[in-house]
Amino acid sequence: MENERYAILANKSYGLYAGIVESFDPVNQVAEVRDCRHVARWYGKTGGITSLAEHGICGSRGGESRIGAPVKATLTGIMNIFDCSAEARATLESAVQS
Numbered sequence: 724m725e726n727e728r729y730a731i732l733a734n735k736s737y738g739l740y741a742g743i744v745e746s747f748d749p750v751n752q753v754a755e756v757r758d759c760r761h762v763a764r765w766y767g768k769t770g771g772i773t774s775l776a777e778h779g780i781c782g783s784r785g786g787e788s789r790i791g792a793p794v795k796a797t798l799t800g801i802m803n804i805f806d807c808s809a810e811a812r813a814t815l816e817s818a819v820q821s
Contacts, residue, residue, distance in 0.1 A: 729812045731776045732756065735800040739772065741815045742793070744804065754798045760815065761791035776805035779814030790818040 728744040732754055742759035766784035767774045780788045807815070 729807045731762070731772060731805040731807060732798055732801050733772065733803040733805075734798060735802050739775075740796070740798060741790075741807070742796070747801065747804065752799065752801045754801045754804070756796045756798055758793040758816075759796035759798070760793050760818070762815075763789035763791065765790070772803075772805060776807045776811055779807070779811030780818055781814060785814075786819075788818060790815065790820065792820045 729742070730744050732740045732742070732744070734740075735752075739762040740756065740759050741762055742756040745755040745757055747754045762775070765775055765780050765788040766782050768778040768781055780790070
């Protein structure tokens with residue numbers, strides 16, 4: 724959908740998640756996320772979280788990335804949200820569950 728916000732979400736325990744942000748309460752740091760996938764490990768262009776949000780999973784070791792199955796989730800302790808580019812979203816959505 725055009726107005727969907729697909730993003731990388733980081734919580735205070737250093738967990739990373741990717742998915743469609745349906746709502747975010749900044750006061751309570753709670754996000755409702757559809758098609759939420761845990762990003763356990765990833766390989767990308769430069770290795771940082773902003774690189775993941777811009778370029779997604781890529782590079783010679785991209786296939787070694789560990790991305791969980793998509794679920795509907797309530798995430799707590801959200802500290803940062805990084806909007807993803809269309810390129811990054813495509814790589815994350817097509818990542819093989821591992």
